[in-house]
Amino acid sequence: MNNDETTNLPIPPGAPADAGDAAGVDDSGAPPEESRVVFASQWKLMWWRFRKHKLALIGGVIMFIFYIVAAFCEFFAPYDPSTRDVTHILAPPQTIRFVDEDGRFHLRPFVYGYRMEIDSETWRRLYTPDTEDRRPIVFFPRGEPYKLWNLIPMERRLFGLEHGRAYLMGTDQLGRDVLSRTIYGSRISLTIGLIGVLLTFVIGILLGGIAGYFGGITDNVIQRIIEVLICIPHLPLWMALSAALPGHWSALRIYFGITVILSFLGWTGLARVVRGKFLALREEDFVVAARLCGTHETSIIFRHMVPSFLSHIIASATLAVPGMILGETALSFLGIGLRPPVVSWGVLLQQAQNFQVLAMAPWLMYPGLFVIIVVLAFNVLGDGLRDAADPYSD
Amino acid sequence: MKEENIVEVEDLFIRFYRDEGVIKPLNGVSLSIPSGKSVGVVGESGCGKTMTAYALLRILPRGGEIVRGALRFKRKNGETIDLAQLDEKGKTIRQIRGGEIAMIFQEPMTAFSPVHTLYNQISEVLRIHSDMDEEAIRKRVVDLLGHVGIPDPEQRADAYPFEFSGGMRQRAMIAMALASNPRLLIADEPTTALDVTVQAQVLRLIKKIQKEFNLSLMLITHDLGVIAHMVDYVYVMYMGEVVEAAPVGELFENPKHPYTIDLLHSIPKMTGPREELAHIEGTVPHSAALPPGCMFHPRCRKRVGKTCWTREPGMTDLGDGHYVRCFIHSPAESGISRESEDLTYA
């Protein structure tokens, strides 16, 4: 049956069966197709509602771009994140220009090289743009060879300079390119959010589902556990746990360790949502209504329950990702999350913790800008999804 | 406006302009309610009954617009005004709401604020629409509650809605509607949410107070069975249109519109096995285009041919106050080709 896209209005039972002939007039053919009343499926309604949220759409697009960049960060970052350029310590960001000092326009964007002096009193390096030294930006240049995903050998990157190195977001205290490090950092920071939420998901749905499905003692025990966990302040718990990760672990294991720790507390919220949904769904009007109308069980489950359930879960999960990202950032910022040489946004921001350094090199806060953008994008996306998922909002 | 009428709705169109499309709940409704008489409005859920009532009070949901039509109402002071022309937030319409037109809602459970006492909510009507002092208000509210059959009204007045049964809540709702002596009472599915045994009591109560207070009554229901003993005249609605109108006896004995006939067949019989009620998908908005021609044709079992989906039937006067919108009862040429009509196909 075509029970998802279009449906003819049902004919009330009990109406005269042969009413068409009863009028005794010619009933030439069936009425045209468009006279059917169109009913939208749950998913389609959700899509309509979601589409209304322009902000959420934008958030979705931004997230997509970020994850693409994170996936191919070796290609998008102009340099290796750990290469030091000792001639450019704490160099400020260069501006991308089209018009040079003499007012001439160049189709190919360029940056000016640095002129460096050492302040004789403070011994600080002072960088100024060297207007003599115009350095055009080239796309897909051949650079240091690298391996994409540690597998595929490549040597071209998205952009670079014909000669010398470009520092569009400046360099840090060791002369490393902040832009490249931020791009590499996105891989760690963004995936920690995803993997963390995935784990949270599994634990939350499992325990929440069990609690909601079995009820009784099982439900009670799980509820108590959740209660205990949410009463303990999160940050100290995270700190104690991450301090407990063995120091000799490899970067990768620490990374997974931190992810597990973040999920360890995160699942409680989701479990509550799942449990609540589970309990509520059984009572929900449309389910009861569908049942009363004799709609088949599987049809109830797939047309009404699954979409409503899934969409809520997706929305909750989307809204949970930023919490994970912020958690990692905070832990690493304090120096007890991920540690160098791993590059994550939190690790990068740790350099900005020292106010003396920050005062000299505010561009070290750039990774923070990316944190904000990503969290923002996730939040608006999740918000839109949640509104779309709720059949009772307009 | 005819002398005997208190309300005349004429050619009323309501639209919601939404991103996902235009929702068209009302498509040219016309009906009138004679003073002191009771009129029923029936039709399946989603056909626009509540929308018509909301339009009269000008409390359409956010985004709903009256795009055409008149809502003439005779006020207590004898003046006749077109409610459709009023400012939705203005003083006049606020005086009329609750003061001259009162409404009873379907869900006595949710129609009261859960965190205020009955007294608080009922007395509010008097505070808005009268200049009685606190003592007089108290007395009137308690009297009213007693009148609608709430036992021990002096104490119960200070109870919260959740402390009452559904039937009692609906009685309280009726008391609230009566508080400021309205002239017109709109009862929107007043018994749908109640137990069958309680339904009859509440209906009797409505009937009683209608007589007592000389109210005009607009009784909205999807259940023709409820209408039979309650009203003098019936309007049958389908997809935002009136498709048949007749005195109540005539309608039951001599239904003309195929839709009315189907509706009558779906009344649950008291004896014998209970038949399945019509399955109704009422919550899906009419965002798609309305069916062309007669809007009932996709479901109609008596279609007279192509005319039914190419031309729109007009109201035919069958005499004795019986009207019907169907080509079986009027020549095809009488239909209107609405191809160019902006509102129906907008």
Added chain:
Amino acid sequence: MVHFILRRLMVMIPTLVAISMLVFFLIQLPPGDAITSRLAELHAEGAEVSEAQIAALRARFHLDDPMPVQYFRWVTGFLRGDFGYSIVQEQPVNVLVYDRLGYTVLIAISCVLFTWVIGFPIGFYSAIRQYSASDYTFTIIAFLGMATPNFLLALGLMYLGHRYFGTTIGGLFSPEYMGEPFSFGKFVDLLKHLWIPMVVVGMAGTAGLVRVMRANLLDELQKPYVVTARAKGVGSLRLIFKYPVRIAINPFISTIGWMLPMIFSGDAIVGVVLNLPTIGPLLLSSLMTQDMFLAGSLIMIMSTLTVLGTLISDLALAALDPRIRYD
């Protein structure tokens, strides 16, 4: 009602016991202990520490007792109001907490006030003007506020303060008032510094409040009882204040419970960044140095406050909502 409270308090006991065990266990998890940290500190100061001294320290804090015994000693201390002794700082936990509690509470309460005074009206306005230009503007600002980690905002403000006003804006007092007795001048100086943690910590909370208030109110506005009230002729402003606002507030009352621990500790990371004399940074440093009694007791106090706070908000909810019965 008394019965209800008593029963709730009874239920609290097993929860608190479970929390205390978990906390004690977690704090022991990291390798090393407070003595190691203390030693490192002493070494850094150039002091020579002999094996015998170490043993004496360990004995003094009973660090070589079996775990359960240590746990038991620690927990029973609470009942006597004794929260243990900070090994690293060489002071009783009570004293350390007492020193900082005043400023912590001052800052936290000003944050809460800031949050409510700003967040409420904006959320309200956004809801009744849904989809208007100002609603969109506030929504975007609120999202920005929620997306910015507190410590980043603190860093940014500190940088701006340094850059454009040439002042360091950390701490609660200017250097010249540090250690001075309290005076009017010092009070004014305090106010000058106070607004920064207030804004920094209050920002995310305000943003969250705006969103929740807006959502709740919109939710309530479409309830049938609002239609009933409109049909009675209630004016629109009065209608919103009497009915939906009254109910939309409920979810906030349930957050009062979560505020207690926050008021006790203040935002830890911001405390570190802004160099505030609050309990948050104390907690962080105790965790870093594995100062187990200090860390454990602070976490325990916060957890207990959370549990108590939840009870308080439940009581407040019950007082405001007649549907909730004490049973």
